[in-house]
Amino acid sequence: MPRAVAPPPSNEFEIRLTKPFSGPPKHTIEVIGSPNRSASIRTTTHTSPTQTTHKTGDVPADDVQELLRLVSELRGFPSHPSKDIYEKDVKVDFNTFEIQWGNEEEESSPDSVKEIAGEQKEDFGRIAESIEALARTFAKKDAAV
Template sequence: MPRMVALPPSGEFQIVLSKPFTDDVHELMTPISALRGFPSHETKDIYGLDTKVDFNTMGIQWSNQDDDAAKAGGEAAGEQKDEFKRIVDSIEALARQFAKQDSAV
């Protein structure tokens, strides 16, 4: 039986998905690889999606909130914002798919 956990006082929440996506990851790796060289900013939402994305694989280590000044860039160009949104949408679609498959209800 799932255990009940109290909500944080602020009402905010964070979900961390730890289940491997083996086959689907291969489909995501091509667009994710395009993020290499995209700008990041430690405190500013330069992609305008209020979404944090971290990738840590053998092939790519990237975050749109990178705190490494050597990697951090300035502003994201329109094409980069579009690509970032497309990748975020793909990840969210996969998460929804797996959430439905694993639903206990």
């Protein structure tokens, strides 16, 4: 079932990774930009319930293209609003003008959750790790809140 989220302006995207899958976020990565250009990346780490640290940076255009290629593989993957079906303790949301997908969405077919292949779990994990690697590589500048 498509999300009721307004898509970003034409040719813009937002990718968000949040840990853990359920409960208050401890770590969030956001990548925002346009294809064929560099993108902004921001990490937020919750060091306590009231304190956070932020790091920002820019992702080069070539890495943006690779990230978009990887994340587009998630199209059609099943999701579940309350169960971590990929067993990675991570939420990923991908929002473009063409695609709105998240692994914490309502699933139109409950049976598809039972049919998740090991390969889909591996692909999801690989994509989540790629997003985290981009953050480790490029989000190094301290950011004001």
